[in-house]
Amino acid sequence: MSTLTTDVLVIGSGPAGASAALFLATHGVDHIVITKYRWTANTPRAHITNQRTVEILRDLGVEDDVLAQGTPQDLMGDTVFCTSLTGDEIGRVRTWGTHPARRADYTLASPSSNCDLPQTLLEPILIGHAAERGSRVRFDTEYLGLEQDEDGVTVTVRDRLSGHTYPIRAKYVIGADGGRSQVAKDVGLPFEGQMDLAGSMNIVFHADLSRLVEHRPSVLYWVLQPGSDIGGIGMGLVRMVRPWDEWLIVWGYDISGPPPAVDDAMATKIVHDLIGDDTIPVTIRSTSLWGNNKMYATRYRAGRVFCAGDAVHRHPPSNGLGSNTSIQDSYNLAWKLAMVLKGQAGPALLDSYDAERAPVGKQIVLRANKSIDEFGPIFEALGFTESDDPAEKIANMRARTENTPKAAEQRIALRKALELKDYEFNAHGVELGQRYSSGAVVADGTPEPEHTRDPELFYHPTTWPGARLPHCWLGRDGQKVSTHDLAGKGRFALLTGIAGQKWVAAAELAAKQLDIEIATFVIGAGREHIDLYDDWARLREVEESGCVLVRPDAHVGWRSWALPADPAGDLAAALARLLDRA
Ligand code: FDA
Structure with missing residues (x-):
């Protein structure tokens, strides 16, 4: 029997794997996804879906699905601290950018709104669109081991239905197999930190709690009940899954002892205690145990194998960063793999994945753990x-x-x-402010702009190479489009002003020389894209005759302050460096 072959094998169909599949399918890269279970996530773990993730999904054309199924920002933010849902209210925090003073920051920063979308609903959107666009998805298929050589990776997998074991040969592998990643272990990725620092249980249940929450809609209700646990503070979280009749409780347990056997009676008692009313009908859907981790990989790549998501950053749910960061890892990696596989970039482009994403992984692991301490x-x-x-x-x-x-x-x-707690619930800078430094970013010799406000709480827009492209609304055919709508789509974009018209021919030439796609946009009066409010002029940080070169992942790859003597030469040189084509 001939060996199954593919360009990229994705292991796992969680947020990291399913989004990798969607990105690869959209870029037209041949790939296979294997995943251990018969379908996607069976518990609604991740839910906070931040603006960066929604705008990435906007680029992929699935933002409408996400917003249609998600709970909107307006219902997310009246986060309550109380003794029970019927008890004494200790305090409230306006969260996820819903404070009137913060709404402007969020509205100005992105074309997309954050929302609450349980993982059980997000994953089918990702994997469904991926399959529609060409992903070959093999459920009930377990990764067993791999061997790599100079030309590729041979992965041994088991069909869990038949028990049949067979090899798949791939040019590259993405290990997106979650927090207990066997792939990361097998390829020997180096880690720092510790696993299983504390134990938590999830209890998913149905109960109509509208009466207790409709006057303070939120996705999180923190309940403080000293004495209700053994030894600890006694804090539980009642989390909205669907408004306002499906919920998930997170409750702690002592991880140094044997894992508790949580039956329906115990789960119902915990639910009733946190609600503070045992007459409310409750149907327990599921219970599960998980550990709180503080661990990150310092390298995400071993040869032809790349790991993404929880496989390389493991941390508590605080700040809601896990699934978001997993999707953002894959978004960073997919266009690079696509360009290398299509011969449009040299292999060193792939080194930038590590260089750009490992610092983000470390940052979010430490941030999420600090947020726990900040209780x-x-x-x-x-x-x-x-x-x-x-x-x-x-x-x-x-x-x-x-x-x-x-x-x-x-x-x-x-x-x-x-x-x-703003550092947990309104950390806009952590969510949007990632600035990359790697071989895939060509510096323009200017110093990194100082943060004028707290870098964790506030996003600071800049076109400094490595930063995410700032958003503002432009006009096109009488409609509003975001600068982000010009970027993405698997290709480079070059933004300039009327005085920079010559960049259009320069980009055409550079694109031809390098056999890549560069979309050019002259933004200004009387052009296809109008700077409606002059916001782009305020944000671009280059002269009207300068340009901002945007990578396929909407991060700035290079910029030029003004029109140089040889724009085609300068642009081609920057792209050649960025793409390892020099
Ligand atoms: P994930 O674990 O989701 O997926 C791993 C995949 O690999 C699965 O498809 C699995 O079947 C597959 N797999 C594993 N072993 C395999 C093998 N040997 N062979 C084949 N397949 C294999 N995040 C967030 O962004 N916002 C939030 O609000 C929250 N909230 C939250 C609440 C709670 C209670 C928890 C526990 C967690 C969160 N998270 C979160 C975190 C989020 O759930 C987590 O970061 C993501 O699921 C990670 O996605 P991955 O795809 O990396 O792994």
Whole structure:
């Protein structure tokens, strides 16, 4: 029997693998996806879908599906801290950019809105469109091992239905097999950090809780119940899955002991305790256990094997970054693989995947873990750390309502502690502010622009090479289009102004020389793309005669301050460096 061959084998169909498949299919790259189970995720783990991810999916033409199925931003943000859903409300934080003062930041930064889309709904959108566009997807197919040589990788897989084991030969492999990645282990990727620092259980259930939440719609309700657990603080999370009748509770357990056997009775009791009303009918759908990790790979590539997603960054759900970052990893990798496979780029372009994404992985792992630590000041403000006795903790928490100097201090401390949670729930800079430095970015000799506001909380738009293309609305045929709508689509884009008209011919020449596609856009009065509000003129950071060269992943690859003597030569030289064609 002849060996099955393909250009790229994707292992896993979670957010990293399914999106890799969608990107490769859209770029016309021959590939196969294998995935262990019979279908996509069976529990709604990831849900916060940030603007960067939605605008990537916009590039792929599936934004409408995501927004149609997701819960909109308006219903995401009245995040509550309480003693139960029927109990005392301790405080609220406006989250996910819903504070009126933050809405402008989010609206100005991206053509796309964030939303809440459970993983159970996102994955079928990704894999469905991928299959429609040419992915060959093999469910019930398990990765067993691999061997690589100079020309390719031979992967051994098992059909879990028949038990049949067979090889697949690929030029490249993407290991997107999640937080316990066998692929990362087999190719020996180096990791820093620790796994399983704390234990959590997920309880998915149906219950109509509209009455308890409709006046404060949010995707997260944090419940503090000292004494309801063994040894810890007693904090649980009631998370909306579908408004307002499908929910997921995250509850802790002691990971140093044996894993708890969570039956329906135990799960129902936890649910009723956190709701604070045991008369509400509850149907338990599923329970599962998972570990909180603080681990990241310092290298994402071993030869022809690339890992993406949780395979290389493992962290708690805080900040909602896991699935988002996994999709963004694959978006970064896919166009590079496509161009190398089509002979449009040299192999060194693939080195930039590591260089660009590993620092992001480290950043989000540390950020998510810090966000867990930043619950500490809330516990301190509520007096939880003053005693081990649950009754005293509850009394300390209640004491904040008294008319005493100590209680007034407690209230100030609580306010500050809740404000600190902006770094978890409104970390717009972390979500959008990634600036790459690698061989696939050609510097223009200017220093990196300083962040004028907190870099984690606020996104700072810049066209500095390596940064994400700033968004603004342009006019075309009487309609509004984003600068991001000009970018992407698997090809380069060059943005210039009327005085930079000569870049069009320069780009045509460079594209011909390198056999690549460059879409050119002269933005200005009387042109196809009009700078409706002069926002592009304010954002572009180059002269009207300069240009901004945008990579297929909407990051700036190079820019020129003004029209040089030889624009075609300068552009071709920059592209040749970026694409390892020098
Ligand atoms: P993922 O684990 O999703 O997928 C791995 C894939 O590999 C699966 O398809 C599996 O079948 C396959 N596989 C594994 N072993 C295999 C083998 N040997 N052979 C073949 N296939 C194999 N993130 C976020 O962005 N926003 C959020 O709001 C949240 N919220 C959240 C809440 C909770 C409670 C949890 C536990 C997690 C989150 N996350 C999150 C994190 C998010 O779920 C996680 O980061 C992504 O699922 C990671 O996607 P991957 O595709 O990398 O792995």
